[in-house]
Amino acid sequence: MNKILLVVVLFLSFNLQASPKNTYKALNLSKNNWKSAIHQINPDINLLSSIALNKKHNMQTRWRAVIAAMDTQNITQRKKLIKNIIQSKEWFLRNALLVGAKSLPRNNALAVGKILLNDKSLLVRTEAVKLIKHHRGAELANELRLSLNAPVNYKNGKPLWIQKHIKETLASF
Numbered sequence: 001m002n003k004i005l006l007v008v009v010l011f012l013s014f015n016l017q018a019s020p021k022n023t024y025k026a027l028n029l030s031k032n033n034w035k036s037a038i039h040q041i042n043p044d045i046n047l048l049s050s051i052a053l054n055k056k057h058n059m060q061t062r063w064r065a066v067i068a069a070m071d072t073q074n075i076t077q078r079k080k081l082i083k084n085i086i087q088s089k090e091w092f093l094r095n096a097l098l099v100g101a102k103s104l105p106r107n108n109a110l111a112v113g114k115i116l117l118n119d120k121s122l123l124v125r126t127e128a129v130k131l132i133k134h135h136r137g138a139e140l141a142n143e144l145r146l147s148l149n150a151p152v153n154y155k156n157g158k159p160l161w162i163q164k165h166i167k168e169t170l171a172s173f
Contacts, residue, residue: 018041018042018043018044018047020047020050020051022041022043023038023041023043023047023048023051024051024057024061025037026038026040026041026043027051027061027064027065027068028060028061034064035068038064038068043068044072044074045069045072045074045077045078045081046077048065048066048068048069048072049065049069049077049080049081049084051065052065052066052069052081052085052093052096053084053093059092062092062093062096063092063093063095063096064096066081066085066093066096066097066100067096067099067100068100069081069100070097070100070101070103070104071100071103082097082112085097086112086115086116091119091120091121091123091124094116094119094121094124095121095123095124095127097112097116098112098113098116098124098127098128098130098131099127101113101131102131102134102135106135106137109131109134109135110131110132110135110137110139110140112128112131113128113129113131113132113135113137113140114128114132114140114143116128117129117132117140117143117144117147118147118150118152120152122153122160122161122162125147125152125153125162126161126162126165129144129147129162129165129166129169130165130169132144132169133165133168133169133172136172136173138173141170141173144166144169144170145170147162147166148163148166148167148170153166
């Protein structure tokens with residue numbers, strides 16, 4: 001198995017074209033290898049966006065494409081993709097946006113975190129809190145306090161796991 005991965009990584013490193021086929025192969029490498037392969041082939045954000053938003057691809061590939069797209073330098077296209085993903089009905093894309101937003105400039109990352117702090121998905125809201133903590137977003141303390149008491153963060157009167165994350169984040173400021 002490791003020999004196959006080594007061959008694929010070597011193939012990608014010698015064939016540095018960011019074709020759709022090579023990008024797709026790189027996104028589907030193992031958990032430990034896909035990021036370095038994507039860095040080596042350096043695909044265009046438009047290619048990553050098309051993979052991320054294409055429902056024919058599996059969830060993992062699309063999730064990874066969003067994360068990789070957040071690491072690109074094309075600011076205009078990245079903003080367009082962020083807007084599309086925030087409006088997406090697919091929770092895993094919004095979650096991937098937050099994971100990838102750790103590599104964005106602080107102000108941009110916190111803006112995304114602030115918007116998705118009130119998402120309908122508990123996993124997305126939790127990842128937004130983690131992003132705010134990662135960037136030490138003390139300026140969002142009021143939003144976090146409001147989120148702490150939001151009815152959506154309780155089930156049958158009992159707090160959901162996000163409460164712990166919000167409290168830890170507030171305490172870290």
